[in-house]
Amino acid sequence: MKKYVTYVNSCAIIIKKLYDMTVLEWVNGMVEGDVRREKLLDILKNSSGPVSGSSLSRQLGVSRQVIVQDIALLRAGNAEIFATPKGYILYTQGPAKKYRRSFMVNHTKEQIVDELSLIVDNGGKVLNVIVAHDVYGQIQADLILENKEDVMEFYERMGSSKAGPLLQISNGMHIHTVEASSERILDNIERDLKARGYLVIQ
Template sequence: MEGIDRRKRICKILGQQNEPLSATRLAQAFGVSRQVIVQDVALLRAGGTQIVGTSRGYVMPEKDSVTRVFKVRHTDEETRDELNTIVDQGGICEDVFIYHRVYGVMEGKLNIRSRRDVDNYIHEIETGKSGLLKNATSGYHYHTVRAESESDLDLIQQELSDKGYLAPLQDYEPVD
């Protein structure tokens, strides 16, 4: 199969998936190496195709959706509740990032869409050797949240506010 055809099929497959699909699985499906898939995705991105890479694989964001960045602060123990609040109201937590005054912006892709994703994420944090990114900035961090409508994002914002998780923005922070 030619590269152009393979890239078209990659887009079609990712567009039909609700869960991330790894480069390894795509490589097996097409009978090529994982590196070929990684290069294909890089070419697709360079051409303007929206493909998000997560720790679990590639995913294409929904076409008819909106995003908003929320600045939040909470304890480690409240992380599960914060993420469940987002997904329970129809949000997708695309990432977590911090603004560190020395290192600048540091980001991790999440693509958390469901309570199962939240449970998997918490399990990885609890059993891994790394901690939560928020702990490098006294608990302050940001999430880019995707939803179907502004009213869904408004509901998520209200829920996060009601639980005391929203934090005020400072003038020097790199988000609107």
């Protein structure tokens, strides 16, 4: 009986140690994740341009899947991180106030450059493109196009890819979120989109 009690006590001690180790590993994992995400934010803050997922993976010593998960968690915490074709960007507005407006437009693939150029030439920044899908609902892709050079680079990259523009899955209908330094600029963009026949009047 004494041996049995000793055996049970030993098992209890082992189980407690294993439990403590598991909890400690979980806590350490949480802390390491928080520290890593802070480093990730610092990298994006100090970068002069987009940072690719593979670059973040190398710098932080984790897989690209972990980077994707970290980005999702940071976004859930209201960090405004854009995933552009060139990489991730931490978006900051700076001291000057910015204004945003969403424009619903409809046009063909051949008119993409004209539509985007119209927006940036007026002083707008195209933040994203959004389309509605029958199965998946709203699909959004970050763009961050500030000038004609950005527009042409985006169009050339799209042309060299097997994937077509998102507007193809919504019969040309899509939404752009546009940012500008004044409401007047957004008004001018709306006016010109309407004049070109791109703007969908709701």
